[in-house]
Amino acid sequence: MSVPLAIELRDLRKSFGKTEIIRGANLKVPHGQRFAIIGPNGAGKSTLFNLISGAFAPTSGEILLNGHNLAGLRPFEINRRGLSRSFQITNIFHRLSVFENLRCAVLYSLGYRYSFWQSLEKLADARERAENVLELIGLKRRSETPAGLLTYAEQRALEIGITVAGGAEVILLDEPTAGMSRSESDHAVELIRTVTEGKTLLMVEHDMSVVFGLADQIAVVVYGEVIACDTPERVRANAKVQEAYLGTPAEALDE
Numbered sequence: 001m002s003v004p005l006a007i008e009l010r011d012l013r014k015s016f017g018k019t020e021i022i023r024g025a026n027l028k029v030p031h032g033q034r035f036a037i038i039g040p041n042g043a044g045k046s047t048l049f050n051l052i053s054g055a056f057a058p059t060s061g062e063i064l065l066n067g068h069n070l071a072g073l074r075p076f077e078i079n080r081r082g083l084s085r086s087f088q089i090t091n092i093f094h095r096l097s098v099f100e101n102l103r104c105a106v107l108y109s110l111g112y113r114y115s116f117w118q119s120l121e122k123l124a125d126a127r128e129r130a131e132n133v134l135e136l137i138g139l140k141r142r143s144e145t146p147a148g149l150l151t152y153a154e155q156r157a158l159e160i161g162i163t164v165a166g167g168a169e170v171i172l173l174d175e176p177t178a179g180m181s182r183s184e185s186d187h188a189v190e191l192i193r194t195v196t197e198g199k200t201l202l203m204v205e206h207d208m209s210v211v212f213g214l215a216d217q218i219a220v221v222v223y224g225e226v227i228a229c230d231t232p233e234r235v236r237a238n239a240k241v242q243e244a245y246l247g248t249p250a251e252a253l254d255e
């Protein structure tokens with residue numbers, strides 16, 4: 001029997017005004033796989049994430065999470081069903097400490113917002129989970145540092161921690177290594193590998209060494225469609241991908 005799907009897109013479409021940005025996207029992401037989404041600027045990759053996470057409603061088509069249609073669900077409801085995303089732009093509370101940022105993320109996932117002081121037990125639980133994530137992302141010694149004072153790479157690591165803090169089984173990361181040096185992004189690859197162990201990852205990424213280092217499969221999005229979805233080796237060899245996405249010979253897809 002085939003592996004059940006974590007995410008499935010069926011003929012997904014999204015228009016802004018008269019412009020159709022997502023033009024019949026189809027995708028099947030099995031449980032436990034790491035998927036990279038690649039494609040040129042403006043292809044619609046972040047828009048796909050906004051649709052899957054519920055920030056945008058599709059114009060038509062279906063999005064299934066663990067086989068359940070997400071139509072009409074709001075972002076926090078989708079989050080409760082086990083899907084968590086990061087943003088292309090860093091999205092942390094700069095004045096809160098690293099630890100407080102993580103604890104907020106845990107509390108949010110537990111359904112506590114303004115009333116979380118009501119349960120000290122839950123707070124203790126949240127503290128423990130936040131400490132675990134802190135350890136996982138390697139920022140323990142920065143625990144009390146205001147997040148705004150972290151280096152850029154540390155902030156992105158914290159953001160990944162915030163994304164996984166709630167225990168979601170399906171993780172969406174939008175350009176997690178953008179703006180990093182080679183050694184920083186090598187480090188980020190190891191971090192992403194660790195925090196997504198046993199989970200499903202969908203990651204938009206431009207850096208081919210990150211893509212080839214992490215992805216079990218690559219989905220190529222061009223002009224609002226998934227034009228190819230295959231193993232890294234086969235995508236690299238795919239003439240259609242080289243032509244449509246790169247417009248140049250194969251070396252642009254080399255590591």
Ligand SMILES: Nc1ncnc2c1ncn2[C@@H]1O[C@H](COP(=O)(O)OP(=O)(O)OP(=O)(O)O)[C@@H](O)[C@H]1O
Pocket residue numbers: 016021039040041042043044045046047048088
């Ligand atoms: N809320 C919106 N309203 C109108 N147009 C939008 C909106 N969001 C995105 N677009 C347009 O949709 C297209 C796809 O944008 P999107 O951000 O999804 O691309 P992307 O593949 O993530 O690109 P990049 O690699 O540069 O991040 C762009 O032309 C963009 O201007």
Ligand SMILES: [Mg+2]
Pocket residue numbers: 045046047088204
């Ligand atoms: Mg984008």
